[in-house]
Amino acid sequence: MSSSANLLPNNRVLRYNFRERVIHWCAGVSYVYLLLTGLAFWSPWLFWIAVVLGGGSVSRMLHPWIGLVFAFAVLLMYGMWAGQMKETAEDKKWWDALHFYISNEDEKVPAAGRFNGGQKFLFWSFFWCAIVMLLTGIVLWYPQQFPETARLIAIFLHPVFALATIGLFMLHVYMGTAYERGAFGSVIRGDVSREFAIRHHKTWFDEIVRQAPPKG
Amino acid sequence: MSQATLRIQKISGHSGSVPGEGMYRNEKDRQVCKLIDTTTCIGCKACEIACQEWNDLPFAATSFDNTYQTLPDTQWNYWNLIRFNEQQKPDGTLMWLMRKDQCMHCAEPGCLEACPADGAIVQYSNGIVDFQSDRCIGCGYCITGCPFNIPKFHPETRKVHKCTLCSDRVSEGLEPACIKSCPTGCLHFGTKEDMSYLANQRAKQLRDHYGFANAGVYDPQGVGGTSVIYVLHDATNPEAYGGLPKDPSISWAVKLWKHPLKWLGNLAMIGGAFGLFTHYLRYGPKLEHKNGDGASKGGA
Numbered sequence: 001m002s003s004s005a006n007l008l009p010n011n012r013v014l015r016y017n018f019r020e021r022v023i024h025w026c027a028g029v030s031y032v033y034l035l036l037t038g039l040a041f042w043s044p045w046l047f048w049i050a051v052v053l054g055g056g057s058v059s060r061m062l063h064p065w066i067g068l069v070f071a072f073a074v075l076l077m078y079g080m081w082a083g084q085m086k087e088t089a090e091d092k093k094w095w096d097a098l099h100f101y102i103s104n105e106d107e108k109v110p111a112a113g114r115f116n117g118g119q120k121f122l123f124w125s126f127f128w129c130a131i132v133m134l135l136t137g138i139v140l141w142y143p144q145q146f147p148e149t150a151r152l153i154a155i156f157l158h159p160v161f162a163l164a165t166i167g168l169f170m171l172h173v174y175m176g177t178a179y180e181r182g183a184f185g186s187v188i189r190g191d192v193s194r195e196f197a198i199r200h201h202k203t204w205f206d207e208i209v210r211q212a213p214p215k216g
Numbered sequence: 217m218s219q220a221t222l223r224i225q226k227i228s229g230h231s232g233s234v235p236g237e238g239m240y241r242n243e244k245d246r247q248v249c250k251l252i253d254t255t256t257c258i259g260c261k262a263c264e265i266a267c268q269e270w271n272d273l274p275f276a277a278t279s280f281d282n283t284y285q286t287l288p289d290t291q292w293n294y295w296n297l298i299r300f301n302e303q304q305k306p307d308g309t310l311m312w313l314m315r316k317d318q319c320m321h322c323a324e325p326g327c328l329e330a331c332p333a334d335g336a337i338v339q340y341s342n343g344i345v346d347f348q349s350d351r352c353i354g355c356g357y358c359i360t361g362c363p364f365n366i367p368k369f370h371p372e373t374r375k376v377h378k379c380t381l382c383s384d385r386v387s388e389g390l391e392p393a394c395i396k397s398c399p400t401g402c403l404h405f406g407t408k409e410d411m412s413y414l415a416n417q418r419a420k421q422l423r424d425h426y427g428f429a430n431a432g433v434y435d436p437q438g439v440g441g442t443s444v445i446y447v448l449h450d451a452t453n454p455e456a457y458g459g460l461p462k463d464p465s466i467s468w469a470v471k472l473w474k475h476p477l478k479w480l481g482n483l484a485m486i487g488g489a490f491g492l493f494t495h496y497l498r499y500g501p502k503l504e505h506k507n508g509d510g511a512s513k514g515g516a
Contacts, residue, residue, distance in 0.1 A: 041332040041355065043478070044231040056333050056353035057374065104499050143356040144369050151360040152469035155330070159473055163481045167488055174492045182504030196504050 006208045013197045013205065015186040020080060024187055027073035030066050031169065037063045038162055064141040067134065074130040081123060084114055090203065091117035111202035125168050132161045219387045221246045221342035228331030228338070236341055247343040248386060249411035250395065251404040252316050253418055253447040254457060255431075259284050259298050259314040263394035263403065267296035267318075270382065270393035290317060292370040295379040296394055299458030315446070315457040316394070316403070319366045319379035321345045323440030326466040329474055330361025343408065343443040344381045352376055363439060363464035381443065411445060418447045438465030 006014045016024070037059040040050035050059040093110040094101075094117035100108040101118070115123070139146045139154035146154075176183050182196040197205040223236030264286060268275060273293045278286055285300040301313040325345045328337040336351035337358065347358075347367070354374035358367040367376045382392035390396075391405040404414060415433040422431035432451025435441050446460070454460035 043482070044229045044332070044334060047229060047231075047332065047334050050353070056351075060353040060355050061374070102495070102499070104502055106502065140356070143359045148360070148365075152467050155357065155360050156469040156473050156477070159477060159481065163477075163484060166485055170485075170488050170492060174496070178496055179501055181501050193504055195506070199502075 007212050008191055011194045012191040013194055013208065014190055015192045015197070016190050018190065021187055021190055023073055023076045023080065027070055027077060030070040030073060031165075033066045034063060034070055035166065035169065037066075042159060042162075064137060067137050071130055071134045074127060077123075078127060081115075085120045085123045087117075087120065088113065091120060094118070106199055112200065112204070113207075114201055114204040116200070122168055122172055126165065129161045129165045129168070132157060133165070136161070221248070221340060222344075222383065222387045223341040224338045225341045226325070226328055226339035227334070228328045228336050229334045231334075240341065245407065245409070246341050247408040248381070248443060249343070249406065249408040250321075250381065250392065250444045251406075251411040251415050251447070252444065253402045253404075253415075254313065254315050255418075255422060255426075255428075255447060255449055256400050256402040257298070257314040257316065258400055258402075259300060259312070260399060261286060261298055262397040262399060263316060264294075264296050264298060266393040266397035267379070268294070270385070271295065271380070284312075284314075290366065290368060290378075292368040292375075292377045295319070295377070301456060301458050303456050311449070313449075313457050315460065317458060318394075318444065319345065319381065320364050320436075320439070321379075321381055321443035322363075323442065324466065326361035326363050326439065326470060327358035327367055328361075329466055330357040330470050331355075332357060340383065342386065344383045344386065345443075346380050346383050347376060347378060349373075349375045349377070361466065361470050363461055363466065365459075408441075408443065415445055415447050419451070422447070422449065434460065436461075436464050438463050 008014055033053075036049050037053060039046045040048070040053075040056070040059060041063075047056070050056045053059050054062075090110065090113060094112055097109045098118075100106070136154035136158040139150050140158055143151050176187065180200075182192050186192045186196075194205070197208075220240070223240060224234060225237045227234050267273070273295070276287060276291050276294045279288065281288065283300045283302075285298065287294055287297060290297045296316065296318045299313075299315045299317045301315070303311045303313050305311055321344055323343065325337070325339060328339060328345060331337045332355060333351050333353045336348055336353065337345065338348060339345045352375045354369070354376065356367075356369055356376065358376055359365075359369065367378045369376050382390070382394075385392055395403045395405040404411060406414075412433070412435065415435075419431045419433050422428040428449045430450040430452045432448060434446040434448055434451060434454055446454075446457075448454060448457065450456065454462055
């Protein structure tokens with residue numbers, strides 16, 4: 001993103017451009033489908049979800065294909081964000097102040113770049129979980145093509161890592177909607193207020209301002 | 217034997233109670249059993265054909281591999297296969313081992329345990345484990361759950377199939393088609409109790425009078441016993457009979473996944489949701505604009 005274009009009228013700051021938002025929602029929508037059908041296969045108590053979504057056979061048939069869509073979206077996210085998700089010294093300080101972040105004492109939380117330590121953790125956790133889900137998912141897709149050991153490992157690891165993503169997903173949705181007001185708009189319309197940018201991503205905001213052409 | 221033996225006592229992927237579980241008198245007496253005496257099998261394949269005919273299965277193309285075995289493995293349309301094995305004895309002479317391979321109808325079926333589809337696999341009170349194709353979603357988990365490598369996937373219909381122990385015949389008081397066709401008396405059918413007795417008598421006869429010191433009955437307890445039992449010349453080496461597992465059980469992976477992981481996972485999901493909600497109640501949101509309402513400050 002070119003930084004100078006990030007400062008918008010009415011004290012708004014562009015946080016996610018159109019491409020980022022589209023890819024995010026490709027991953028988001030496909031993940032929700034995978035979550036719902038996956039939960040149907042996880043527990044007999046939730047098998048009705050598969051019935052609602054077109055029947056067990058349809059859910060079984062589509063789940064792997066939608067899994068490929070999700071994996072592809074995650075791959076695009078990797079290409080788009082991996083560089084910005086590298087661990088920095090700032091992140092260490094951010095983690096040390098995590099309890100202030102949790103208790104909403106944001107003035108005591110050290111300045112973060114475009115992505116803070118927690119967001120980087122979420123990104124990399126989701127990325128590695130998606131890799132494991134993809135590999136084990138391929139084995140479960142065509143069980144007769146793989147040796148028994150591979151199938152047993154896959155049948156156990158697929159739900160283990162699915163549970164891990166469910167934890168990440170719940171955290172992500174909670175923070176993106178209820179907890180961090182303004183964040184949901186940033187991934188729908190793309191922008192946040194200056195106040196939001198300064199409070200949560202000061203290093204990033206300062207960089208945008210520094211690179212913006214002087215007024216007048 | 218009657219249709220009462222088709223009362224359902226186990227259901228795959230099922231929430232809630234099972235209609236016939238622990239409900240009726242003398243459930244143990246109802247358990248049926250197929251006895252296969254490998255020592256009298258001549259490998260004629262009559263049972264293979266009888267199975268194809270009764271179940272109206274399309275024939276599979278054979279592949280000749282220089283043995284007396286019809287196909288390399290059972291298939292979605294070939295549920296009953298005589299496995300041929302040439303075994304060298306210590307004195308250098310050869311033995312031909314013929315083993316009729318099909319579903320073992322375990323008392324604790326790994327397929328049923330692994331299956332996520334409600335009612336796609338059931339176990340009747342007579343012990344028969346039966347696939348219900350209309351409920352099958354084609355996930356193939358049963359293939360991984362089975363310790364005997366029995367369920368086979370039909371790629372076109374995306375359903376899994378296997379031997380039914382002719383549950384349709386058994387419920388009408390008939391013996392399975394394979395039993396009916398056997399010319400040597402190698403196959404027997406009856407109650408589990410009777411067949412176990414007969415098998416043990418035959419094994420004793422083999423030990424006492426035929427010089428097979430290790431002759432015995434194969435009724436693996438790792439899967440709770442089976443409704444198909446074998447008499448083997450050498451019960452200490454079942455692997456020699458075309459890969460019959462020595463001590464089969466439901467795999468650790470399936471057990472871990474279906475029991476501790478299920479409950480830990482459910483607790484973690486509910487606990488996680490509860491934890492996040494509690495956090496919201498305690499600290500509230502981080503508002504985008506803090507002026508005015510002031511609700512985002514820590515401390516209640």
